[in-house]
Amino acid sequence: MTWQGRVRTWQLTLLVLVLAGWELGAATGLIDPFFLPRPSAILRRVVAWAGSADVYNDLAITLTETVLAFGIGTLLGVAAGLWLALAPFAAAVADPFIKALNALPRVILAPIFALWFGLGILSKVALGVTLVAFVAFFNTYQGVKEVNPVVVANAQILGAGRGAMLRHVYLPAAATWILSSLRASIGFAVIGAVVGEYLGSAAGIGHRIAEADGLFDAVGVFAGMTVLSAFVLLLDGCVSLLERRLVTWRAPALNANQG
Structure with a gap:
């Protein structure tokens, strides 16, 4: 074996x-089954949900919120990380503000986003973006800072412009850091979507769990958690495939730089 x-x-x-x-x-x-229901009861509830169209609608809504939060948050975080890593003065100015925002528990922003954007998808996406963006930002920023200064100096001597430096030096070198943030980012995107749904929504897996919690239905709560776990594992598998494809892109880029 x-x-x-x-x-x-x-x-x-x-x-x-x-x-x-x-x-x-x-x-x-x-x-006590009231607090910790039997796995067989949880399985029966999940199977019952599987025969209903409502759970698939909830999954579709949570998936939409997660993908949007993951995509937007990653793009914003990577862009901000690259910019501040290559602009030391701007990074020094923004440093205390970034630290203050990062120290702020993002969950407390959920009611504010619900007030601003309503109880629809936008408030959940906004919460997820605030979670994902910081993960992508710090990994990208650190990845660019870790670039070998000898490689940077050699590229500049050869006449590489800002665009060429970004494409052929900084991005390939920071790729490992960026890729390492994807796994954590997808988890935070799910957290943002589900927490937002739990605190105020009319649909989604988080809403389904909140509904069961309000009725003291422990079986429903654990069934929702089971569905959510399977959902996260599926997304993690998709991110793994994306990571492998990006790694194949990174290898030729690094070989080109070394040549």
Whole structure:
């Protein structure tokens, strides 16, 4: 068996053991099903939802909010990171403001965004963007700062202009840092969408969880969390594919620079 196969086997075994122990504990009374419902009950609720069109509508709304927050936040963060990394004076001026904004718990912005943009998609996207942008910004900024000064000096001696430096030196060198932010960014985008839905929305997975929570329906809450976990794993797989494609772009660029 391959290393990957052994890992998958152990993961599946661990999952089965945890679920079996959980089910047994709830069945024997060691675990109160009111607070921690049986996995079998959660599975039945998920299967019941799967037969309804409403859950797919909720997933589509959450997916739309997540993708928009991820795309817009990443673009804004990368652009701001590149600009400030290459403009030391502007970075020095903006430094205290960036630190203050980053220290601000973004969850408290959800009611403000709901007031500004309403309870629709825009308020959830805005919250997700504030979470994603800072991750992309700091990774891009640090990646550009880590560029080997010898490489920069050689490119300048060869007459590389600002555009050529950005395309052939800074972006390829910072690519690893930018790619490392994608995994975290997709998670923060989901958090922004779901938290926004939970605090005020008429649809979405977060709204479904909030609705069950308001009815003290622990089975519904855990079923919503299960659907959300599967949703995040699917998105993570998509980001992994995107990361591999971007890595194949980065390799030729680095080889060109070294040549």
